Amino acid sequence: MASIDLRWRPGTARFEARGRSGTWITLAAPEEPEGTPLDDGPHGGEAGPGPAELLLVAGAGCAAWDVVEILRKQRQDVTAIECHVDGEQQADAPWTFRRVVLVFTVHGRGLDHGRVDRAVALAVEKYCSVLSTVAHAATIEHTTTVVEETAAV
Numbered sequence: 001m002a003s004i005d006l007r008w009r010p011g012t013a014r015f016e017a018r019g020r021s022g023t024w025i026t027l028a029a030p031e032e033p034e035g036t037p038l039d040d041g042p043h044g045g046e047a048g049p050g051p052a053e054l055l056l057v058a059g060a061g062c063a064a065w066d067v068v069e070i071l072r073k074q075r076q077d078v079t080a081i082e083c084h085v086d087g088e089q090q091a092d093a094p095w096t097f098r099r100v101v102l103v104f105t106v107h108g109r110g111l112d113h114g115r116v117d118r119a120v121a122l123a124v125e126k127y128c129s130v131l132s133t134v135a136h137a138a139t140i141e142h143t144t145t146v147v148e149e150t151a152a153v
Contacts, residue, residue: 014047027054052095055134056085060102062130063142066123067104067116074115079149080107087138097138100131107147120144 006017013029028047049057060083071078081104088099102124106116124131124142131140 012047027051052087052089052097055097055130056087056100059100059128059130059134060085062128063102063120063123064104066127067106067119070119070122071106071108071116074112074119076108076111076115076119078106078108078111081105082107097134100134100138100140102140102142104142104144105147106144107149109149109151111146111148113146116146117144 002019004017004019006015008015009026015027015029016024017027018024026048028050030050030052048054064081064083067081068078083105084103086101087097089095089097104120106120120142124140134140
């Protein structure tokens, strides 16, 4: 079973959450506009992503790690993975995600493009528990770009 702890910072529009690692992260309350500085309480500073954005972060992180694991097993020389995610929500409450698009950029040396594409497809369509859950409400799309790097000196 996965578990988290969440606490509200009184006097602010922020929450803090922690999971298994014990590290606290700060997130914005859902109604705060993106990029609004929230220096309105004893803890000051800007909040992190809001809950809906964290769902996208969770999906990207889950799928990207699966890609890493798959490509490691295939002995692909991956040096970096990036993922940009766009999520389209319906206009009215509860603002359910209806479309999620993940754009993966995989960097490495001597990568087999077919294996990279297949690893991303497996991660997104089969192995990622977060995206599997989201897929019950939204269509999930993905694209992959492979960036060939020169050999390390």
